[in-house]
Amino acid sequence: MNNRIILFAHTLLLTGLLLSCGQSKKAESDENTATTTEQPETAQSPDLPEPSESSKHFSNVIGWKDGQMPKAPDGFVVTEYARDLKNPRRTYVLPNGDVLVVESQTEKKGVVKKVVAAVSGQAKAGAVGESANRITLLRDANKDGKPEIRETFLADLNQPFGVVLIGNTLYVANTDGVLKFPYQPGQTKITAKGTPILPLPAGGYNNHWTRNLLANADGSKIYVSVGSGSNVGENGMEHEVKRAAILEINPDGSGERIYASGLRNPVGMDWAPGTNTLWTAVNERDELGDELVPDYITSVKEGAFYGWPYSYFGQNEDPRRKGERPDLVKKAIVPDVAVGSHTASLGLAFYDKTAFPEKYRNGAFVGQHGSWNRSAFSGYKVLFVPFQNGKPSGKPEDFLTGFIANDKDVFGRPVGLSVLPDGSLLVADDAGNRIWRVSATR
Numbered sequence: 001m002n003n004r005i006i007l008f009a010h011t012l013l014l015t016g017l018l019l020s021c022g023q024s025k026k027a028e029s030d031e032n033t034a035t036t037t038e039q040p041e042t043a044q045s046p047d048l049p050e051p052s053e054s055s056k057h058f059s060n061v062i063g064w065k066d067g068q069m070p071k072a073p074d075g076f077v078v079t080e081y082a083r084d085l086k087n088p089r090r091t092y093v094l095p096n097g098d099v100l101v102v103e104s105q106t107e108k109k110g111v112v113k114k115v116v117a118a119v120s121g122q123a124k125a126g127a128v129g130e131s132a133n134r135i136t137l138l139r140d141a142n143k144d145g146k147p148e149i150r151e152t153f154l155a156d157l158n159q160p161f162g163v164v165l166i167g168n169t170l171y172v173a174n175t176d177g178v179l180k181f182p183y184q185p186g187q188t189k190i191t192a193k194g195t196p197i198l199p200l201p202a203g204g205y206n207n208h209w210t211r212n213l214l215a216n217a218d219g220s221k222i223y224v225s226v227g228s229g230s231n232v233g234e235n236g237m238e239h240e241v242k243r244a245a246i247l248e249i250n251p252d253g254s255g256e257r258i259y260a261s262g263l264r265n266p267v268g269m270d271w272a273p274g275t276n277t278l279w280t281a282v283n284e285r286d287e288l289g290d291e292l293v294p295d296y297i298t299s300v301k302e303g304a305f306y307g308w309p310y311s312y313f314g315q316n317e318d319p320r321r322k323g324e325r326p327d328l329v330k331k332a333i334v335p336d337v338a339v340g341s342h343t344a345s346l347g348l349a350f351y352d353k354t355a356f357p358e359k360y361r362n363g364a365f366v367g368q369h370g371s372w373n374r375s376a377f378s379g380y381k382v383l384f385v386p387f388q389n390g391k392p393s394g395k396p397e398d399f400l401t402g403f404i405a406n407d408k409d410v411f412g413r414p415v416g417l418s419v420l421p422d423g424s425l426l427v428a429d430d431a432g433n434r435i436w437r438v439s440a441t442r
Contacts, residue, residue: 046338051319052289055375059410061431068411070427071402072438075357078400079145081437086132087430089210090416092163096185097421098139099147101428101435103132104159106207133157135172137188138435143422145437151188154181162213164222166251173211173224176202178253197253201243204229204265207369210346214269214278215251222249223278227265231286232320233309244308246280246300262306262332268348268417272299273362275390281348281366282335284312286373288319295345297366297385298335307332337392343379344369347417347428350387355423356440363387365399365425367414380404382414382427400427400438 069078082088082101090102107130134157139149154160154172162173170183172194179194203209208227215222228244229235246266248259259278268281278300284293285308293312310325311317314334339345347367351360363386368379382400386393404410412432419425424439 046294048313048316049289049291051292054287054289054373056373057375057377058372059370059377060408061413062405062409062411064411064432064434070400070436072400075440075442076438077441079437081145081426081435082138082147083434085136085433085435088428088433088435089430090161090163091418091426091428091435093418093420094165098137099426100153100163101136101138102160102163103134103136104161105131106209107131107159131159133159135160135163145424145439149188153188154190159209161210164213164215166215166219169251171213171222173213175209175211176200178213178224198224198249198256200226201229201241205231208265210267212267212269219251222251223247223259223269224249225266225269225280227267228308232318259302260300260304260306262308264308267346268367270348270350272387272390273350273352277390279348279364281345283344283346290374291341294338294341295343296335296339297337297345297348297364301333304333305331306335337385337396339366339383339396340378342371342374344371345379346415349417349419351419353419353423359386360384365417367417367427369413369415370410377404377407380410380413382417
């Protein structure tokens with residue numbers, strides 16, 4: 001058995017080297033016609049190219065040295081809020097200011113999957129081992145920007161991600177279902193067993209195991225994001241039931257319905273300030289070339305279809321599903337804001353405080369976890385999208401950068417975002433095992 005595994009690993013390694021050589025030759029031939037070697041520009045209405053050859057370029061996470069940190073614009077300061085966490089992917093701020101940090105990660109189970117992750121380079125791009133499956137509570141009692149209390153708040157979960165509090169009930173979304181727990185303000189640990197209220201299809205393509213939660217203003221509805229189980233439905237659409245969608249339920253789990261569909265991997269969700277409009281950040285499909293398909297943030301219309309897997313960015317038909325569902329392609333809605341191809345845009349938080357300068361108020365921050373299906377890195381930063389009157393009012397711009405060390409290595413990977421009561425912004429860096437705090441200096 002061991003010899004067979006070694007032979008399989010060698011075969012994969014040889015295949016990867018051959019592909020790499022082919023991609024290098026293509027990069028050389030394209031060099032004279034390429035307009036830039038920098039990360040792709042972001043735009044609200046991009047001009048989309050034709051599909052082209054796909055590349056793979058996994059990052060190697062080298063971590064942060066003491067005193068080293070990401071870079072924010074002038075007028076802001078970045079500090080370390082917490083460290084030595086295990087893949088902190090999501091943060092949630094309770095009404096009393098306590099911060100819940102969801103620690104969970106991709107799990108590669110089985111010898112074959114582990115070998116593939118190691119040979120391809122995926123294992124070095126982020127945590128793929130045993131998930132911590134816990135939620136840690138951080139409390140900054142004296143409000144100095146550095147928590148003094150750190151406790152395991154909930155344990156023995158199953159790849160958790162989404163958290164939302166309604167009254168005295170805390171909801172947690174595992175990869176396979178939503179649970180509810182009793183909660184009392186100020187408590188630092190929940191020992192009660194969770195009550196399941198909604199089963200969900202488990203796991204997913206790459207990191208599509210995350211299930212996010214968001215409640216409406218009066219707590220009468222909960223929205224549940226579920227990513228696709230595949231890249232482009234290649235395993236059959238019968239395996240995509242209740243996936244690539246945002247679901248709506250009542251707080252007891254009843255009344256389940258699909259609120260919107262065709263959203264390949266909707267992760268971040270938030271309400272645009274001053275409106276009743278739900279927005280989401282969507283991680284789009286792979287293997288159509290460096291510049292396809294743009295990830296995006298979009299307002300989510302009730303009952304709408306956003307294209308996956310049959311079309312992308314509106315009615316651009318995916319050649320791999322050509323002619324299959326022209327009726328759905330015709331219905332596909334164009335997203336609001338493109339934020340770059342293969343950026344893995346997963347985090348979303350609207351800025352609803354006043355501590356930041358005026359230009360940032362009511363705008364959206366987007367956590368870009370970073371690319372693997374592109375010849376040069378894209379993402380690995382936090383973007384800002386300006387809004388006015390509940391609608392985008394300008395192009396996305398860099399806000400938190402400095403995660404990329406060189407064309408091979410990255411220090412960390414930003415993902416989940418939260419705004420603290422004091423108006424500072426928390427950024428979960430899962431690969432760096434840190435939480436960063438960005439505050440305004442004037």
